[in-house]
Amino acid sequence: METILIVDDEKNYLVVLGALLGSEGYEIVTSENGHTASRIIQEGDIDLLLTDMKMPGMSGMELLEHAKKVKPEVPVIMMTAYGTIEMAVEAMKKGAYDYITKPFENEELKLTIHKALENYRLLKENRRLSQALSDRYKYGNIIGKSKPMLEIYDLVDKVAQSKASVLITGPSGTGKELIAKAIHYNGPRKKRPFISINCGALTETLLESELFGHERGAFTGAVAMKKGRFELADEGTLFLDEVGEMPPPLQVKLLRVLQEMEFERVGGTKTIKVDVRVVSASNRNMKEDVLKGSFREDLFYRLNVIHIEVPSLRERTEDIRLLVNHFIEKYRQDGGERKIELSPEAWKAFYSYPWPGNVRELENVVERAVVLSSGNGEIGVNDLPPEFSNKSETLNVDGFIPLEAPLQATLENIEEKLIRRALRHCNNVQAHAAERLGITKSLIQHKMRKYNISI
Ligand SMILES: Nc1ncnc2c1ncn2[C@@H]1O[C@H](COP(=O)(O)OP(=O)(O)OP(=O)(O)O)[C@@H](O)[C@H]1O
Ligand SMILES: [Mg+2]
Incomplete structure (x- = not known):
């Protein structure tokens, strides 16, 4: 009133x-x-x-x-x-x-x-x-005020309140785990555990017993009963990292558990009921995996009720300045009395560098630079890794392509990646992607058939 x-x-x-x-x-x-x-x-x-x-x-x-x-x-x-x-x-x-x-x-x-x-x-x-707009340069520990990041904050706000499964996709080092935690800690489950498991790091058997637990004597070495992550995450959130790497037999089991919210420990018969909110992450193109048949479609839809796509740092360069300043403050050792600034050349290098490792890489580069520049208050190009002072536009293959790489296969591999990336950036509009790559539309179509790229 x-x-x-x-x-x-x-x-x-x-x-x-x-x-x-x-x-x-x-x-x-x-x-x-x-x-x-x-x-x-x-x-x-x-x-x-x-x-x-x-x-x-x-x-x-x-x-x-x-x-x-x-x-x-x-x-x-x-x-x-x-x-x-x-x-x-x-x-x-x-x-x-x-x-x-x-x-x-x-x-x-x-x-x-x-x-x-x-x-x-x-x-x-x-x-x-x-x-609200000017306040939102961060969300918990997530830094960024580019449009895609602001959209992610809004989405996190909304989904945190619900129990819907969320799939977070995006290149390595873009902050998928941070976002998963933000979803947990901004919702009603925040007082209960956030449990994560890396589905790509374990063998099938180990992963199964990690997820669902095992009874004593279930297999050699199972000297005591062990609760699985699903049980530990009861009333909380389970974060399935690198979910795209999950072996197919486990995909079936996971689907059942997600549907019923109940399971048995390995080697056990007792049914355990849980209430778990599942957030998963992958840096793979999961839709492609579904099409190829390496990931079950029904499980994909279960996990992907809400989809959050995190763009690479290259696609949101306006976040670079905020992130750099944030990490300088995080890693400086002197209590922050003096200002630490980047030299203009260092800023330029930061903006033109492609950041294949995204925010994780930027964080590492800043941490190293803060240590190297210690004392003089300015981070210069000399405090950055060598690739940052590489003035030429030529691709620097040292360090990320092994010396023994076969020429033809490696070139094709890179070509396929460039085409996929261009298509992704151009929302799958072939004509635009071809233009970006400086080739004709018929050539890109020919290459897409060659590499089995469907859109
Ligand atoms: N927007 C951001 N603001 C602040 N820190 C960030 C941001 N994004 C990523 N980081 C930092 O970068 C590092 C990598 O983030 P995170 O582990 O969440 O990435 P990821 O997408 O899960 O990567 P991967 O696919 O390799 O597992 C972490 O140290 C994280 O704190
Ligand atoms: Mg991660």
Whole structure:
């Protein structure tokens, strides 16, 4: 409910106006003099001021000036007697929203108030939105204010409240695990455990017993009963990292558990019921794996109820500056008395470097640079790894292509990757991808058939 403060030295007016506007659903506060009114404006929470112009003591004009000073956005409507139009115009110049000449029609007053309040609501909403936007350069431990990151924050906000499965995909080092944790710690399960398991790091048998636990004697070496991660994550969140690497036989078991929320420990018969929220992550193109048949489609849909795609750092360079400053503060050892800055050349190198390892790589580079530059307050190109001072545009293959790599197969491998990447960046529009790569559309189609790339 919106509150209107009515100020008039004539009590009758206060009573009549109060009744009229009160019946419109507004909350009414009245005052017979400017001094009391100015206190109410300052300390109270009013949405509109309706004030008489001529009052003994503090005049309406002075009250207007005061209101504009302490609550500049609250609309003020002046009531003037016939013959004081000039003053009304003066009031408008001083920031009054409108004026109304006594005596007036009730409808006229209601309409003016209605418009003023509508305008005020819009103003507040706009301010709230731009405030929210400028505040959002981070979400918990996640840093970034690029458009895709802001969209991710919104999505995390929404999905954190639900139990829906979330699949987070994106290149290595883009912060998928951070996002998974943000989902857990911003939702109702935050007081319960966040348990993670890397599905790519274990053999099939080990992974199975890690996920579901095992009974004593279930296999050689199982000297005691062990709870699995599903059990440990009860009422909390289970993070299935690198879920795309899960061996097919386990995919079947996982699907069943996700459907029923119950399972048996390896070597056991007792059914264990759990309430687990599942968030998974992968840096693979899972849709492609489904098409190729290496990942079960039904499990994919179970995991992928909500999809969060994290773009590479290259696709959101506007986050680089924030991230660099964040990691400088994180790794500096001197308690932060002095400013540590990047030299202009170092910034340039940061912006032109392709960051194949994404934020993880950037974090490592900054940590190393902070140590190397220690003392002089500036990080220069010399404090960065050698590839950062490589001025030529040529591809530096040392370090990431092994010396014994066979030429033809390696070139084809790189060619396939470039084509896939270009298609991904161009939302699978072949003509655009071809243009980016500097080849014809028919050539890209030919290569896509060669490498079995379907879109
Ligand atoms: N937006 C970010 N803000 C701050 N730190 C980040 C951000 N993104 C990633 N990091 C940091 O980079 C490192 C890698 O992040 P994380 O482990 O979440 O990546 P990932 O996507 O899971 O990578 P991988 O696919 O290799 O497992 C972590 O140290 C993390 O704190
Ligand atoms: Mg990870």
